[in-house]
Amino acid sequence: MMSSPFPTEATAAExxxxxxxxxxxFGDWSERYQYLIDLGKRLPALPDEWKIEANRLLGCQSMVWIVPEGDAGKLVFHAISDSTIVSGLIYLALRVYSGRSAAEILATTPDYIADIGLAKHLSPTRSNGLASLLQFIQHTARQHLPA
Known part of the structure; x- marks a missing residue:
């Protein structure tokens, strides 16, 4: 099990x-993009052996690899992209969802995207990629819930 910087807050809502x-x-979107890039640089590197086709997130224009581990009580996601802005988007999603229970993940809608105005400022391909990332996290949580 690789160490993870997440969760940074006690709950997804926090x-x-x-x-x-x-x-x-931040006053404007150029500053917010810079902050996203800075957050992306904080993601831990993925081991090269994890950067394989089986761990690739489809639906992203950039290369994105994501590896989940854990169980219904605590799911941890390790992910990174070859794009620094996309890595920043990954950082935000993992900050909300990684290290949480499957039930908390499924009960949490990604309100932060609208709250920070992200949806309006992402290209369609990045929006699709972010949607794919969030769907993967939700799907993984659903798979870990007891039937």
């Missing part, structure tokens, strides 16, 4: 609030 507060601090 993580979403913290993200909204951080982004509110």
């Amino acid at each position: 993580a979403q609030r913290a993200i909204a507060e951080e982004f509110a601090f």
Whole structure:
């Protein structure tokens, strides 16, 4: 099991609030993009042996690899992209969802995306990629819930 910097907050709801507060601090989108890039650089590197086709997230224009581990009680996601902005988007999603129970993941809608105005400022391909990432996380959580 690889170590993970997540979760950084006690609950997914607290993580979403913290993200909204951080982004509110920046006046314009050039500053917010720079912050996203900085967040992306904080993601731990993935081992090269994890960067295989089986771990690739489809639906992204950039290369994105994601590896889940854990169980219904705690799911941890390790992910990275070859694009720094996409890595920043991954960082935000993992901050909300990684290290949480499957039930908490499924009960949490990604409100932070609208709260920080992200949807309006992402290209269609990045929006699709982010949607694919969030679907993967939800799907993984559903698979881990007891039937």
